[in-house]
Amino acid sequence: MKITRRFLLATITALIAVVVGHFSHPSPVVAQQPVINLYSARHYDTDNALYESFTQKTGIKVNLVEAEADQLIERIKSEGANSPADVFITVDAGRLWRAKEEGILQPISSQVLNSAVPASLRDPDGSWYGLSKRARVIMYNKDRVNPSQLSTYEALTEPQWKGKILVRSSSNIYNQSLVGSMIESLGAQPTEQWARGMVANFARPPEGNDTAQIKAVADGVGDIAIANTYYLARLMKSDDAAEKAAAEKIGVFFPNQRDRGTHVNISGGGVVKTAPNKEGAIKFLEHLVSPEVQEMFAKGNNEYPVVEGVPVDPVIDAFGKFKSDATNAATFGKNNPEALQLMDRAGWK
Structure with missing residues (x-):
């Protein structure tokens, strides 16, 4: 078949029209939902409702990755x-x-985070913020100890408590942070003397978690334990009759109320250095310190809110009001290496 010049020009013109028409009316593009990726070492199912409320409020989806803290740190680095x-x-x-x-x-x-979170519960540079807090208190067997005998952490080294104190291992981060805070307040040498006095008064070599210490006090293995408040609250709310019975034997004493206050620690979070969605990450942290979310976040693990005026869980509130140690929480980490060394020298296994 003979292709005429006129036919060829007509064909080319038609093709050009098709191409131009395609680019003039592109296929519709479906917008992707914005997301933040949350790496969390908090393993509480109740937190999921907080993430869902953030999505409903902002339209930003929360992708959750859970593991232990050290594993997550190494993963982010890798x-x-x-x-x-x-x-x-x-x-x-x-x-x-x-x-x-x-x-x-x-x-x-x-400004939202700086206004909501007390300065003692956040990093001075704004790298992380406390989101809930727990107190590390003295717990005692109500049948064996009169709370009038108790006063401070330091007084637990007195001879009357020999063979009566229960506490978990020095490898535990909560004990390390307590010691780190004491180094900041008292100095390294007095804190080491305190650690030696504690070891001398141990009822047994450290074993188990805070729950194990509380149950051992209830069973009469020792008279006193150092433990975080939320562990006792869990036992009080337990469906297990034996655990509830153990909790009923325990009293809570907030030490150092006449001086620096009781040691408090936190759950907290920060924005990752390489965050793909920095703006969304900041919005998420701000969401977690809003009053309505603070109440839910703290109750999820029987903790105290960091924001003043937010209602406290009734079980926790029944322990009583107390003065918190205002030592900046960042010092717990700063003093951690020294805390480990002095606990080791003191024989705190």
């Missing part, structure tokens, strides 16, 4: 500049300090 992590949340200020020192967090500027 992912490097391509890490999808936006927010890192964990328990204990010492771990948050470690995350900052490892270079995985970035300082942020948020």
Whole structure:
């Protein structure tokens, strides 16, 4: 077949029209939902409702990755500049300090967070913020100890408590942070003397978690334990009759009320240095310190809100009001290496 010049021109013109028409009317593009990737060492199912409320409020979806704090820190480091992590949340200020020192967090500027979170419960540079708090208190067997005998952490080294004190291992971060706070307040040498006095008064070599110490006090293995408040609250709310019975034998005493106050630690979080969605990450942390969310966040693990005026869970509130140690939580991590060394020298296993 003979192709005429006129036919060829007509064909080319038609093709051009099709192409132009295609680009003039492109296929519709479906917008992707914005997301933040949350790396969390908090393992409480109740937190899921808080994430859902954030999505409903902002339209930003929360992708949750859960593991232990040290595992998450190492994962973020190994992912490097391509890490999808936006927010890192964990328990204990010492771990948050470690995350900052490892270079995985970035300082942020948020008037909402700075106004809501007390200065003692956040990083001075804005790299992390406390989101809930717990008190590390003296718990005692109500049948064996009169609370009038109790006063301070330091007084637990007195001879009357020989063979009567229960506490978990020095490898536990909560004990390390308590000792770190004492180093900041008292100095290293007095704190080491205190640790030696504590070891001399142990009822047994340290074993088990805080719950194990509380149950041992209830069973008469010792008279006194140092433990976080939420562990007792869990036993009080337990469906297990034996655990409830054990909890009923325990009293709570807030030490050092006439001086620096009772040691408090935190659950907290910060924005990851390489966060793909920094703006969304900041909004998420701000969401967690809003009054309505604070109440839910704290109740999820029987903790205290960090925001003043937020209602406290009735079980926790029944322990009583107390003065908190205002030592900045960042010092717990800063003093951690020295705390470990002096506890080791003191024989605190």
